[in-house]
Amino acid sequence: MIGDLLYLIFAMIFGLLLLGIHRKVIARIQRRPGPPVWQEILHALKFSFKSTWIPQTASDTLFVSVVLIAIGIWTAAFFVVLAGGNLLIIFGIYMLHKIVEHGFGLSSGSPYGKFGGVRSVISAASEIPLFVSVAAVVIFTGSLEIGDIVAWQEQAGPLILAVFPAALAMYVVILSKFPFSPFSIVESKEIVSGYKTEHFGVWRAGLEACNGLKTYVLLLTFIAVFFGPLPFLLILLAMILITVSISFICAFSPMLSPFDSVTIQTLFTGLMLIYVVYLGVYG
Amino acid sequence: MKKKTAGRIAGIAAVAGTGATLLSELGTVPPWLGIAVVVVTFPLFLLFLGLWWMARETDADIPFLGY
Numbered sequence: 356m357i358g359d360l361l362y363l364i365f366a367m368i369f370g371l372l373l374l375g376i377h378r379k380v381i382a383r384i385q386r387r388p389g390p391p392v393w394q395e396i397l398h399a400l401k402f403s404f405k406s407t408w409i410p411q412t413a414s415d416t417l418f419v420s421v422v423l424i425a426i427g428i429w430t431a432a433f434f435v436v437l438a439g440g441n442l443l444i445i446f447g448i449y450m451l452h453k454i455v456e457h458g459f460g461l462s463s464g465s466p467y468g469k470f471g472g473v474r475s476v477i478s479a480a481s482e483i484p485l486f487v488s489v490a491a492v493v494i495f496t497g498s499l500e501i502g503d504i505v506a507w508q509e510q511a512g513p514l515i516l517a518v519f520p521a522a523l524a525m526y527v528v529i530l531s532k533f534p535f536s537p538f539s540i541v542e543s544k545e546i547v548s549g550y551k552t553e554h555f556g557v558w559r560a561g562l563e564a565c566n567g568l569k570t571y572v573l574l575l576t577f578i579a580v581f582f583g584p585l586p587f588l589l590i591l592l593a594m595i596l597i598t599v600s601i602s603f604i605c606a607f608s609p610m611l612s613p614f615d616s617v618t619i620q621t622l623f624t625g626l627m628l629i630y631v632v633y634l635g636v637y638g
Numbered sequence: 639m640k641k642k643t644a645g646r647i648a649g650i651a652a653v654a655g656t657g658a659t660l661l662s663e664l665g666t667v668p669p670w671l672g673i674a675v676v677v678v679t680f681p682l683f684l685l686f687l688g689l690w691w692m693a694r695e696t697d698a699d700i701p702f703l704g705y
Binding site: 356357359360363403404405406407419422423424425426427430431434556557558560561564 | 655656660662663669672678681684
């Protein structure tokens, strides 16, 4: 268990490193030098040294508690994945994160934050239905427990080969949560930093730590569900490769307008529904 | 928030989280309880550690008000 605590801290730092690699790859594709790969770790440290207060327009309790809740829910998600728990809990936490983002935006009283908060609800409406892809996983493995799904793959090989469209849908969910992604409407530049605009200093450092942990947990879930049991170093390598592939998409595609983002994600969900129904009837 | 208060909260959170983890490892408390305590104390520890190390120990400078 003490090992799990150390692993939790490692996950947070490695998640931040992945976000740094993401920024670096985007920059190099766009022929910019870009920040060093550990920039996001420095970013979190830098924010924790900045002077911190609560804006006058903010709701004090909500403004502070959303940061605690954000870190708390992803800590819980980390332990659920580690214990091989239920996939639905991870999706529930993902949904909670959307509500927390909404809370971030509304708590500050800033119009930019509010726009970001509202957009997080809009994007939740199109991202969360993408989880219909788990139905395909259940059809094959007969379980929603991550432990069972990993055990099934030990016998039958990686699930990604059997249900590639479902893996693609989950990939779109992860892509949506990466910064600078075409679906990253909650923090696009026309609303400054979106829901996190007014959270600065230690509050932002906490949010950065949460982002690192969230990135690690989402990638770990994706690898466990679609690639099965891998040695630890191979998991880290797979995480880096998935991050680099996402960076390529982010570097080559513009950020979509909220309407286009929701439309494309809904289109994906529609295709996934057809695929799951097909699997259910003919699979 | 005073530096001492932030430090105390961070310390209590760290001790509670590590203590609960150790107790669940020894089998004194069920594993889910150990994890639940960590889920609550880890965010508190992180945030208050930040508040502790950025807090001023002395009063802020008096802003220049003009001659």
